[in-house]
Amino acid sequence: ELKVEQNPLFLSMQEGKNYTIYCNYSTTSDRLYWYRQDPGKSLESLFVLLSNGAVKQEGRLMASLDTKARLSTLHITAAVHDLSATYFCAVDIGGGYQKVTFGIGTKLQVIP
């Protein structure tokens, strides 16, 4: 059974600081997704990482994938209040979306 673990589960940080959210998974995979959810809202796709060593950046967020370590990171640079949200990673063990397992999310609070 695939297990997807995120840490930390809750992160409070000041504006301007850098931090990293980690996503570990237990089974070989070469597809990993990051989503953002604002309180009471739906999920928004941030990144799709499709191969070992993949790195994608959008604004202050950068995601990477190390399939050998079964690890993805979401790095936040110079955080701003607008980044406050819950971030989910989701892992595909193959066979398409029917095999995607979500982590339980990391709630990020950026304090002005």
Add this chain to the structure above:
Amino acid sequence: NAGVTQTPKFQVLKTGQSMTLQCAQDMNHEYMSWYRQDPGMGLRLIHYSVGAGITDQGEVPNGYNVSRSTTEDFPLRLLSAAPSQTSVYFCASSYSPSGNYGYTFGSGTRLTVV
């Protein structure tokens, strides 16, 4: 494009009642799915479809039925509601079943079963 549209946004049911959660997308996406989101448990896949006429079970299918008669619509039916089905339900779609694209999610249906 409206994206993925879910209705209703909120619903309260009594135990034993049945209802259908509606999901429609206008992006010509092949893949559609239903997830439920519960506190501390992330999202769990209920049912999915890789195209019109094709559906299959996900991780937590018991108590739910689906059908996909058209590419656009993927309704989720609760057969006999139970308090354990209190949750937030999300419909999601994607261009390809292969997983090379992220999902587009609907806005969610918050369901309470009393």
